[in-house]
Amino acid sequence: xxxxxxxxxxxxxxxxxGGDPDGVWAAPGRVNLxxxxxxxNDGFALPMALPxxxxxxxxxxxxxxxxLHSAQGDGLTTELRVADLAPGRTAGWTRYPAGxxxxxxxxxxxxxxxxxxxxxxxxxxxxxxxxxxxxxAVAVAYDELYGLGLSGPELARVAQHAENAYAxxxxxxMDQMASVCCxxxxxxxxxxxxxxxxxxxxDLTGHGLxxxxxxxxxxxxxxxxxxxxxxxxxxxxxxLLGLPxxxxxxxxxxxxxLVRLPADLVPLVRHVVTENARVERAVERLAAGVPEALGPxxxxxxxxxxxxxxxxxxxxxxAVEAAVAxxxxxxxxxxxxxxxxxxxxxxxxxxxxxxxxxxxxxxxxGFGAPAVLEAVPSAGARRIA
Ligand code: GLA
Numbered sequence: 001x002x003x004x005x006x007x008x009x010x011x012x013x014x015x016x017x018g019g020d021p022d023g024v025w026a027a028p029g030r031v032n033l034x035x036x037x038x039x040x041n042d043g044f045a046l047p048m049a050l051p052x053x054x055x056x057x058x059x060x061x062x063x064x065x066x067x068l069h070s071a072q073g074d075g076l077t078t079e080l081r082v083a084d085l086a087p088g089r090t091a092g093w094t095r096y097p098a099g100x101x102x103x104x105x106x107x108x109x110x111x112x113x114x115x116x117x118x119x120x121x122x123x124x125x126x127x128x129x130x131x132x133x134x135x136x137a138v139a140v141a142y143d144e145l146y147g148l149g150l151s152g153p154e155l156a157r158v159a160q161h162a163e164n165a166y167a168x169x170x171x172x173x174m175d176q177m178a179s180v181c182c183x184x185x186x187x188x189x190x191x192x193x194x195x196x197x198x199x200x201x202x203d204l205t206g207h208g209l210x211x212x213x214x215x216x217x218x219x220x221x222x223x224x225x226x227x228x229x230x231x232x233x234x235x236x237x238x239x240l241l242g243l244p245x246x247x248x249x250x251x252x253x254x255x256x257x258l259v260r261l262p263a264d265l266v267p268l269v270r271h272v273v274t275e276n277a278r279v280e281r282a283v284e285r286l287a288a289g290v291p292e293a294l295g296p297x298x299x300x301x302x303x304x305x306x307x308x309x310x311x312x313x314x315x316x317x318x319a320v321e322a323a324v325a326x327x328x329x330x331x332x333x334x335x336x337x338x339x340x341x342x343x344x345x346x347x348x349x350x351x352x353x354x355x356x357x358x359x360x361x362x363x364x365x366g367f368g369a370p371a372v373l374e375a376v377p378s379a380g381a382r383r384i385a
Contacts, residue, residue, distance in 0.1 A: 005055055005119070006385040009071075013057035013117040016069045016077060021057035021117070022145055027136035027381035028053040029122035029129045030178035031213060031334045031343050033187055033294065034301050035279040037309055039172030040231050041238070041272050042193035042245035044279040047174055048202060048377040049182035050213075054120040054133035055384070058141040061113035066101060068094050071119040082113050087166045093118075096131050099166030100138040103158045104148070106165075111146045123371070125219035127333070127340025131167070132175035135159035140180070140381040152180045153195040155381070170228045171336075182380040189283050193247060200286050202377045207291050210351045211343055214323065214331075214358050215371040216315035218339030227336055230309070234272060237265040246272045267308035274304055295329025295345050302332035302342075311337030315367055319344075319358050326350070326357030343375065 006024045013021045028049035035045030061067070066085075068078045070093055078094045085102040097116060104111045116138070122130040139155040142148065150158070156176035163169045163176075173192055181197050182188045189198040204211055238246050241257055246269060249257055254273045258266050278297050285293040302320050306312040312320075316333040323331040323344035331344035346354045355372040362370055 005121070009055045009057045009117060009119045010385060012071055012119060013059070013115070016117050017059065017067065017115040019059070021059045021115070023141065023383055024055060024057045024385035025137050025141040025381065026053040026055045026384045027133045027140060027179045028182065028378055029133045030175060030182065031128065031211070031341070031375050032174065032178070033343070034282045034297055034332070035174075035190075035275060036301065036305055036334070036337075037230065037311070038247070038272055038275050038279070039174040039190070039192040041234050042247035043272065043276045045174045045190045045192065046187050046200070046279050046282055047178035047182065047190065048187040048375065049178055049380055050122070050128060051376050051378045052121040052123070052128065052373070054118060054122060054130070054137040056137040056141055057117045058145060059115045060145045061115060063113060065113040066098060067113075067115045068097055069117050071117070082111070087168070090166070093134070095167040096134045096162065097138045099162030100135050100159060101142065102166050103162040104139075104142060106161070107158065109146070109148055111142055111148070114142070114145065123215060125221070125340070126215045126217070127220065127335030127337070128213070128215075129175040129179060129335070131163060131169070132159060132179045135162050136176055136179035136381045140383070144383060152380075153177065156180045156195070170231055178380070180381045182378070184379045185377050187286065187377060189279075193245070200283055202286060202291065204291060204377070205348070208348050209291060210346050210348050211375040212323070212346055212351060212355060213373040213375050214319045214342040214344060214355070215373065216319055216339055216341065217368055217370060218313060218315045220336060220338040220340050226311075226338060230268065230311070233265055233268050237261055237269045240265070247276065249273050251277050267310070271304045271308040275301060292329055292345070298330030298332040298343070298345060299324060305333055305337060309337075313337075313339055314365075315339065315362070316342050318361055318365055318367070319370060322358045322361035323354050326354045328354050
């Protein structure tokens with residue numbers, strides 16, 4: 001996060017709210033390297049934070065009002081009474097900050113109002129966790145301003161509860177854990193059951209690699225029912241197998257388990273169990289100092305998401321295909337799917353050619369132009385001014 005970004009948000013706050021904020025906080029978006037649709041199955045994931053972040057200038061208020069303004073919004077300031085916050089009563093982007101304040105109060109924490117000014121560089125609807133970034137920025141700011149002393153995993157749980165119960169999106173905990181707990185230069189090995197994390201060094205540039213984010217610009221909406229249906233299918237399968245969660249099904253028992261399940265649940269379970277194993281293999285390869293060996297795991301993971309979990313779409317499939325054909329070591333969709341972004345691990349010298357090849361393939365297929373960003377493993381949520 002550059003000092004210029006922080007100064008711009010401070011200045012925006014002065015213009016909108018008058019006077020200075022008590023501080024400026026930032027929380028990043030993320031890409032997930034591997035471990036997709038495993039978090040709500042109590043499984044494993046390996047996300048890393050992006051340099052793109054939600055930056056928030058905040059000043060505590062004593063009159064119980066929450067006044068929200070966004071540089072990406074419609075220019076209006078939304079004013080809410082903290083005591084009146086309730087799920088379903090808040091619309092648009094303001095559900096996320098309002099939801100966090102509501103979720104903190106649900107925990108019995110004595111938090112009140114604030115003036116907030118947001119400026120976020122995380123693209124929305126791109127599968128890069130713009131909503132988690134915003135929630136986590138509010139959570140860390142409130143933690144400090146109201147002296148709550150919550151741990152990283154507790155802040156992530158509050159943010160997830162806001163998204164589940166207030167915004168009505170039945171997501172798992174990965175995005176919020178990534179936004180709070182990631183550190184620069186590392187991927188985060190996450191156990192979604194215990195919320196234990198391990199920082200895994202990820203030196204891409206030192207190995208002559210780059211990680212591209214190819215945003216297909218196909219916008220998804222996790223609240224639209226498909227995500228909830230997949231989640232319910234996994235829970236049904238775990239119930240039928242007599243397990244607390246699919247995380248508890250060891251790979252060696254997969255073939256025997258699959259014959260006991262109805263046909264519609266077989267591919268879901270196969271994806272979740274093989275994907276958890278791919279996370280472990282990815283962590284081993286990073287520990288062995290061969291990040292380039294992640295490539296084949298990424299492509300294998302994409303095939304599983306496309307053929308078994310069925311959350312890819314024509315645009316993400318084409319981005320993966322074109323990237324690999326142009327020299328990427330591996331590529332896969334990242335995040336919930338149904339559009340959003342693809343990550344591609346590429347030798348540094350091939351990065352421009354891979355970006356161009358995907359753009360050309362989209363043009364030839366009649367798709368709109370993708371946006372190409374670079375993912376650099378960055379810091380998690382923190383105070384920046
Ligand atoms: C979305 C959700 C996450 C996770 C991913 C899929 O990003 O918010 O909790 O389930 O999809 O891995």
